Amino acid sequence: MKTLGIAATGMLAQQTNVDVIANNIANANTTGFKSGRAAFQDLIYQTMQREGALTSEDxxxxxxxxxxxxxxxxxxxxRLNSQGGLLQTENPLHMAIEGRGFFVLNRPDGSQAYTRDGGFQLSSEGQLVSLSGYEVEPAIVVPQNTRNIEINQEGLVMAYIENDPDPVELGQLTLATFLNEAGMKPIGDNxxxxxxxxxxATEVSPGDPGIGxxxxxxxxxxxxxxxxxxxxxISAQRAYEMNSKAIETADQMMSTVNQIK
Structure with a gap:
């Protein structure tokens, strides 16, 4: 009887399913988080009788x-990369991408990471950084005595310094896109x-055709x-219970067979 092993794989699969769902719920308020969905495949089949086999001499x-x-x-x-809703914060350093693309961050080891979390701040040197302290690529440095920062939809960053009525251009933000965004690896910290x-990664400009x-x-x-x-x-819980019930049923059937004399 293969039921015990089959139902056990079903229980393990639903455990994975619940883990993914729990992570989604835990990150319901995480900025830029994209929910995940567990995908499953059936295992190999054992053929007892072959399709198309002859059943008679005729x-x-x-x-x-x-x-x-x-x-x-x-x-x-x-990972489901659908657009999340936009929350207005009125913080001039906060940015959201409406459409495709990722912000690019430089990590201390020289590698780059990508995020949809635009909750940026300024470092002690005035550089635009993520909440983990990673520098935004390309580097944007805000001068002292800046009274206002403006960022347009194309990612152009301008600063109004002291009483100067004309803004100073600080840099142009770029985004990154990927052919298979679902194939990116989540590493934590958004x-x-x-x-x-x-x-x-393909470097693109915000507002380009097909880009956020x-x-x-x-x-x-x-x-x-x-x-x-x-x-x-709820569906995962019910499926887990049904697999557990299948194991109990198989165990009872085996006990019945063992009692036959």
Whole structure:
């Protein structure tokens, strides 16, 4: 009887499913967070009777076979990169991307990371940095005595210094895009990094065709749908219980067989 092993794989799969759902719910208020969905695949099948096998000397063939599946396995966690809602903060250093693209950050080891979290601040040297202290690429340094900062939808950063009525251009923000955004690796701190699955980053300008625009004074909310997550959680719980019930049923059937004399 293969039921014990099959149902056990189902329970393990639902444990993974619940882990993903729990992480989504936990990050419902995380800036720029993208929810995930656990994807599954059925395991290899054991063929008891082959499809198309002859059933008589007259040439009749079996229309269907007897293929017994051996359970399920997790194929991966698919990140859903749909747009999150925009939250107005009125902080001139906060930025949200409305559309495709990622902000680029330089890490201390020289590598680059990517994020949708535009909750930027200034370092002690006046450089634009993330909440983890990573410098925004390209570097934007805000001079002292700056009274106002303006960032347009194309990512052009301008500063009004002291009483000068004319703004000073500080730099042009760029974004990064990937052929397969779902293939990027999450590394924590609202950061992602490129992988062979995602492909190399392509540098683009905000507002280009098919590229998101920068919204100053806004942050992008998580795209987690709490109602959907609760529904998925209940469904996963029921599936787990049914797999557990299948194990109990198989155990009872085996006990019945053992009692036959």
């Amino acid at each position: 040439g009749t063939a079996r229309p269907v076979g007897t293929d017994i599946g051996l359970g399920v396995q997790a194929a991966g966690v698919v 950061l992602l990094e490129a992988t062979t699955a995602s492909g190399e 625009a920068v919204r100053q004074g806004y942050l992008e909310n998580s795209n987690v749908n709490i109602i959907q997550q609760i529904t998925d959680l």
